[in-house]
Amino acid sequence: MKSFSSYMIAMEHQDKTVENYLKQILQCSGRKIQRLTRQKGLLLNGKPTFLQKKLKLGDKLQVLISEDAGFGVKPEQGVVEILYEDEYLLVINKPARQLVHPTGQTTSGTLANFLAFELQQRSILSAIRAVHRIDRDTSGCVMFAKDSHSQFILAQQLSARTIKRTYWALVKGVVSPPSGTINAPIGSHPNQPNRRAINEQGEPAVTHYRTLRTFPDASLLELTLETGRTHQVRVHLAHLGYPIIGDGMYGVRVSWMLRQALHAEAISFNHIKKEEELTIHAPLPADFAKAIDYCANHQ
Template sequence: MKVFTAYKITPEHESLTVESYLKQVLLLSGRQLQKLTRQNGIRLNGKRVFLQKKLESNDRLQVMTLADSGYGVQPEPGPVEILYEDDFLLVLNKPPKQLVHPAGRTTGGTLANFLAYHLQQRGLITTVRAVHRLDRDTSGCVIFAKDARSQSLLEQQLKSRSLKRAYWALVQEPPNPPAGVIDAPIGRHPVLPNRRVVTPDGAPAVTHYRTRGTSAGGIALLELTLDTGRTHQIRVHLAHAGCRLLGDGMYGQRTPLIPRQALHAATVSFRHLAANHTVTVTAPLPCDLTKAMNTALVELQT
């Protein structure tokens, strides 16, 4: 049975073609349009319509929901901590030492595998779509979209910076000044393919930071927000600024305080996809980071 969603055309969108509306307003991909066309999944005022038909105010455009046929990953039983869920997305709390999704030789044990099993047990068949990524060692908030359109809308929020992410980090030396912006382009390492470096010909990368506390031994607790989402951005920028991330074996140095990089995706904030309000989700600090903070005697400053 085909399921359609109806959209009433407003004056600001009249004179757009059906194709332009689907791509620019609903953010559907070319591949999705092909599927809809093959399955007669686009109707205008209850009738089949050509993609080049121009829309008029108060037209009723009906678009078929493209059902997923699988999860995209192998469902696997495992713990899933849901911090927030609505009809369009889930926000999960990723533990440290776990990949967001299968990569390289790792095909199982990821957050995506566990989420697929969780959805399967609920009788929901939907492709597991991570809207953004976290490094294996980084803990905290990860957003998963429940369908392709929601993924497109959330990716648009990422691009426009209305989807915001905040991180907590323990660093080996306090930054100077204690608050500021690191604006330094990031590109691939010329020799080591898995690493990134600050380089003039890299992609633009901007990180905002604020010192929230320091210890007698010089360790600092930082709050960081991102304007961009480059691979290893926080780790590379902190190393570039001379305040390396605690426990980071790639860009900093190991420490007995914590067995992984001391980085936590504390909050995500985004516009609700069906209502005009902002949703903010917070992930609690994991035990290893809390222990490291307590050991380092970091005193939070509000």
């Protein structure tokens, strides 16, 4: 009997095609999508679907789980730092330079691979369901649902903006005004397919920021997201004129911070059963703390 992972379509993902959702949100490779199509491994609201079908809010997309022990990814031993866990979900502290989930040619060494091994060691058989994702070089909080019903509830919270994600970013320049809101739509880059850009035809994107510390030529910002577009914080801060230090794609390369100085510092959500709000914090990584010290003492 075939086994499927289920994904409930949130507001921010409606109007995407099935193919775009698979590529952009689930980060499936073209090869995997072809395999799913051959195996009739895609169902929409319980019925076979096609790749160019547009998704609607509340749709249920089911994706065939491969033979990798029922987890959807191959279990692989590695370090998993669990910040919070209950019977419905986990919040994990992802280190920088690690993918959340296999994508493209990278099929191992991801957070999902390591989490699958962790659950396997506990004799828990569950598809690995990331509720949201952060970039490879961003550190911090990532939430995983333990079952499809919990994933559905958390997807509803994400759509209703009940889930709040807070980031810290170290940026070039003294930000003025020290707090504010960036409201600029984000879409495809006109020339580089792996990048995003401010695009009037893009999807709405809103980021709130406030300054935590200032240095002679840098600022430490706290940011909260209303939307979750790909590369949203990085694109918005570059657009504002204060690019993220260490960000080789949108920001400023430096010798003393070898990845983007962006950290998913906290995530807030409503407990699935108790209806109380929980806030989980991820400790600041050593490289980020050293970068802050550098700005304080060398600029």
